[in-house]
Amino acid sequence: MAELNTGDGGGKKGGGKVRSKKQNSKVDLTAMVDLAFLLITFFMLTTSLSKPKSMDLGLPDKEDDPNKKIEMKTDQRRTLTVILGANDQIKWFHGLLEAPEPNGKPQTTGYGKEGIRKELLSRVASVPQVTGEKDKGLIVIIKPTKKSTYKNLVDILDEMAICKVPTNAIVNDFSPEENKLAEELNKSAE
């Protein structure tokens, strides 16, 4: 470009004014913006921004020797048993199955804020008053049946976190009566 200008200027000395070409100060940025947005789109699609979250789960020590099993006696007023069944159904009862606490008879419900959460929240609040000691709160015993899914387990553990249940345990042993309840629950879901 520079050579072209000097050549022109030299040729027409006597003629009209030598006009220095005004350089356009603006650069056309359209292509550059196009490219930048293309790259942004590419990076947005190929990156995983949200790292997977996780939930901590602590289980008690496993006792291999069945004779060594220690029977732990817990206050029946504090225990709420939750049986996880097929098709996202829950059967729960408060206290002992044969002698449930007030309003604690076996009932069928679901997950989420319309389901088990109401019961959990009210009992998290009421149990310490019944026992009379603040650190003796609700104990939730989670019993997943063979038909329940991994999602159900995570959901109920999530409920524990949401309702701030002080103690919870995953138990895999079913008493014969509980087994009957679980079977009923799974049959009704089919």
Place this chain on the structure above:
Amino acid sequence: MAKIKISKNAASIDMTAMCDVAFLLLTFFILTATAKTPEALPVTTPASTVEVKLPDTGLVMLTIGKSDGKDKVFFGMKDRDVRAKTLELMAAKYKLSFTPEETAQFALIDEFGVPIQALKQIIAMKAADRNKEGLQPGIPLDSLDNQLKDWIYTARQANIELGNDKELDFAIKGDAKQEYPNIKKIMDILQDQKINSFNLVTGARGKDF
């Protein structure tokens, strides 16, 4: 009378600011990017409101999912040096031998799900071919041939031999539709080795659950 000038609209818009913003965003995305790695066994994790982040290192991921109508378990270690050392120890245990090239190649594999006897073929494959659906049958974990138990055990052993202070963390990444007994089986294998605390990988969930 002064003439009213009708200003001509410029045909080109000033794009400087737009360009600036675009490049700013671009820089941000490049710097925060962690490339998505293709998953050997794709699973949909259940959602939860708990928001504990998974550690980046010192983690062993056990993926439980279904492909081809069969339940499979895949095993993945996050740290490359642990991967290499684990393979070395596993080879000694199963009386197999891997060349240094194969070990180096194995250290690059994020997740795998084959019996150790078939591991050589998987290592020899191209990365793109490895993740084909249904190719890897999962790690055997029945009582006769419990290789998963050995992988977990040797990974922990390798971690200690490498001189890492922190014990390995274990995470279970299960498909939401997996039935509980399958998950229980894995938890039992972990608990048999006195690993009583582990992570369950979940996705994020909205507040109105």
